[in-house]
Amino acid sequence: MEPILIGKGVTDDIAVSLLPRFGNRHGLVAGATGTGKTVTLMTLAEGFSRRGVPVFMADVKGDVAGLAVPGEIDGKLAARAAEIGVDGYTAQASPTVFWDLYGQLGHPVRTTVSEMGPTLLARILELNATQSGVLDIVFKLADDRGLLLLDLDDLRALLTLVAAERKNVSTEYGLVSAPSIAAIQRALLRLSQDGGENFFGEPALELADIMRVNHDGRGVIGILAAAQLILKPRLYSTFLLWLLSELFEKLPEVGDLEKPKLVFIFDEAHLLFNDAPAALVQRIEQVVRLIRSKGVGVYFCSQFPDDVPANILGQLGNRVQHALRAFTPRDQKAVKTAAETFVPNPKLDVVATLSQLGTGEALVSTLLDKGIPAPVQKTLVAPPRCRMGAISESERMQVRAGSPVGSRYDTAINRESAAEILAARAQQAAEQAQAPAAQGPGQGGVGQKIGEFLFGSGRRQGMVESVAKQTTRNVGGSIGRSVGSSIGESMMGKTGKKYGGQIGNQIVRGILGGLFGGKR
CATH class of the missing domain: 1.10.150 (DNA polymerase; domain 1)
Incomplete structure (x- = not known):
């Protein structure tokens, strides 16, 4: 398969390319702010897409969205493309799907x-x-x-x-x-x-929808709107890590393919590792090491190479290093670290060149046949065919209208x-608790008064407890007499004890007889 052109080597005057079959060996794009990292990412994304490889990447500053519309080729860009040797350099848009966790600038991205x-x-x-x-x-x-x-x-x-x-x-x-x-x-x-x-919710993102190939055989580039998301670094980094983990867990083993099944570009990669516990870093290392066999290439983008832990950095076979400004001790250390990660080129002083690179220039080393790293080359990076800048709201809406996933994700589902x-369950328990009170015997009138007398009310608890004690002691034929006498005493007092006892006996015999089937 035709290599993906990155640019032209100034050191040895050769084309610097990335072989698609080694696209799953991961990579790093690093450099100071304003040195051209985003343009390099767009060139790589276009190259993979033109060879039928889907790409998923974040748009941190809003200019990556330019991949969705054709660029404006002026004389300067045309001259640079001719100098580098870009064949058939014309303005061209890439098939693109916009995504957004907030659902404003693209299809909502959800998971459960x-x-x-x-x-x-x-x-x-x-x-x-x-x-x-x-x-x-x-x-x-x-x-x-x-x-x-x-x-x-x-x-x-x-x-x-x-x-x-x-x-x-x-x-x-x-x-x-x-x-x-x-x-x-x-x-x-x-x-x-x-x-x-x-x-969080449904419909959850289907991995197949970020691994699509267009009708003309070009890979669809999924662009995650991250200008607002980047302000919540934990949410941003954890979402991308979750997506990477989902790819690792759900995709089958395929080994080394002619080209990757997906290229995953992780911009602002330092956010992934800041304050991350050791167990999480170990998990990321495991995923990056093993996901290669699932046909997925992971490309980290950050300012300094040492933003990525050493164990993971050692697994990144394709390197693009833009200029580093050695203004501080941290910068000087980063320059030395970056220089040591490249295969030396006797024609190039890497340490000196790193701080002298201009915008659109980079030190590049990719994997050659048999996976051997090529000697580092000072490279003029090829310009992309798309727009190198933001797009208008109307252009974004037009792209969304032609989205291959349609409106599948635009409406939330709450099952x-x-x-x-x-x-x-709480409602059912509340209804059951109220049911006995609503269906209790003797609601209102004389029945209610008798029920209160027998089973207790706020005013007669003491009396009923006394009746209950007597009832317990006098089991059998004396139940009616004991209870009746107690009720009679309570109702009539000592003076009417005799008559009250008789009335009480009749009332209780009537009620208890009905309950136990006895004769009245």
């Missing part, structure tokens, strides 16, 4: 709470180890009781249930403290205010899940 899982959700919520453990218990309880966790309302309902049954849950699953539950609830409130309410099931 269950699919996100407790580990990544705990990272979004910035929970400590104890609170993360409680979240694990909440997910386990939901599984054991068959309760679907789809949106944040479901998770809130489960937290309320755990709080109500805290003692039993602690005995069965492990200690659950009220402060931990409250901390998770507060974190959910912050996430909801940050727009996370729209992210029965944990929140609805638990609410229905």
Whole structure:
């Protein structure tokens, strides 16, 4: 298959290209702000798309959306393309689908709470180890009781249930403290205010919809609007990490292919690793190492190479390093680190060149046949065929109107899940609790008065307790006499004890006889 042209090597005057069959060996695009990283990403995305490889990437500044419309070829761009040797350089748009977690600049991107899982959700919520453990218990309880966790309302309902049954849950699953539950609830409130309410729910994103190939054989480029999302770095990085994990878990093993099944570009990669616990970094390392065999290439983009941990950096076979300005001790260290990661070229002083590169120039090293890294080349990066800048709202709407996924994701679905099931159970319990009072015997009139006399009212509790004690002691034929006498005494006093006892006996014999089938 035809290589993907990156640019022209100034050092050895050769074409610098990336072989599609090594596109799944991952890569890194790094450099200071304003040195041309975004243009390089667009050139790579176009190259993969033209060879039938779908691409998914984030649009942090809003200019990556230019991939969706043809560029404006002026004399300067045409001259640069001719110098580099770009064949048939004309303005051309790429097949594009816009996505947006907030559903404003593209199709809404959703996943369910269950699919996100407790580990990544705990990272979004910035929970400590104890609170993360409680979240694990909440997910386990939901599984054991068959309760679907789809949106944040479901998770809130489960937290309320755990709080109500805290003692039993602690005995069965492990200690659950009220402060931990409250901390998770507060974190959910912050996430909801940050727009996370729209992210969790259905319809959930189908991986097939970011791995589409157009009718003319070009890979569809999925562009995630991230200008607002980047302001919530935990949500941004965790979403992309979740998507990467979904690809790893659901795609089958395919080994090395002629070209990747998908290229995943992770812009502002340092956000993924900032303050990440060691276990999470280890998980990312595992995914990056093994997802190659699933046919997925992962390309990190950041300012400094050391923004990516060394164990992961060592797995990135294709490197594009734009200029680094050695103004600070950190910058000087980054220049040295970047220089050491390249295969040396005797014709090039890498350390000196790194700080002297102009915009649109880069040091490039890709994998050659048999996966051997090529010596580093100072390279003029080829210009993309699309617009290198933002697009208008009308252009965005036009692209969305022709989206291959249509309006499948534009309307949210709220099917029965944990929140609805638990609410229905609470309502049923409340109705059952009210049912005996509504159906009790002797409602109103004389019947109610007799019922209060026999079974107690606010004013006669002491009297009924006394009657009950006497009834217990006088089992058999003396029931009527004892109870009757007690009622008679209460009603008539000592003076009318004799007559009151007779009246009481008749009343009680009538009532108890009806209950037990006795003769009156």
